[in-house]
Amino acid sequence: MQAAIDSLYVLFFRMSFSMLITKEITSLGKAFLVLEVLATADGSLTLLEMVHELGLPKPTVHRILQELLELGYVSRLEKGVYQITPKLRRLASGSLEDRLTELAAPLLRELHEQTGETVNLGVLRGTQVRYLSVLESTHPLRRIVEPSST
Numbered sequence: 635m636q637a638a639i640d641s642l643y644v645l646f647f648r649m650s651f652s653m654l655i656t657k658e659i660t661s662l663g664k665a666f667l668v669l670e671v672l673a674t675a676d677g678s679l680t681l682l683e684m685v686h687e688l689g690l691p692k693p694t695v696h697r698i699l700q701e702l703l704e705l706g707y708v709s710r711l712e713k714g715v716y717q718i719t720p721k722l723r724r725l726a727s728g729s730l731e732d733r734l735t736e737l738a739a740p741l742l743r744e745l746h747e748q749t750g751e752t753v754n755l756g757v758l759r760g761t762q763v764r765y766l767s768v769l770e771s772t773h774p775l776r777r778i779v780e781p782s783s784t
Contacts, residue, residue, distance in 0.1 A: 664698055
């Protein structure tokens with residue numbers, strides 16, 4: 635399932651990028667394209683792989699990578715391989731959690747209606763669970779959890 639989602643995302647990314655080719659892309663836009671191609675890669679890419687994938691000049695991609703390295707959003711591994719960092723993943727996780735909550739809502743409602751019990755959606759943050767969505771039981775004896783609590 636995840637492989638299919640990744641394939642669709644890569645296809646969408648390539649279609650979006652080909653549409654952008656006809657327009658002038660700003661430096662900020664190019665930086666986001668570099669981040670997107672890194673995020674959709676299987677772990678990491680070299681500078682030349684990114685240049686080939688994006689069709690941008692090598693000096694441009696190199697300059698963007700240097701700035702992203704300085705900001706801590708990209709790391710450089712052995713043999714010139716780049717990858718996104720946990721700092722960037724944390725930045726993106728908020729929007730991912732919103733999307734997860736949106737996608738899970740119908741399933742949570744169905745489970746709540748079928749069981750009458752409290753239904754929680756949470757994500758693990760270290761050793762704590764952060765609750766994204768809570769549908770409380772109507773039974774008098776229940777545990778109350780607030781969304782966004784840990």
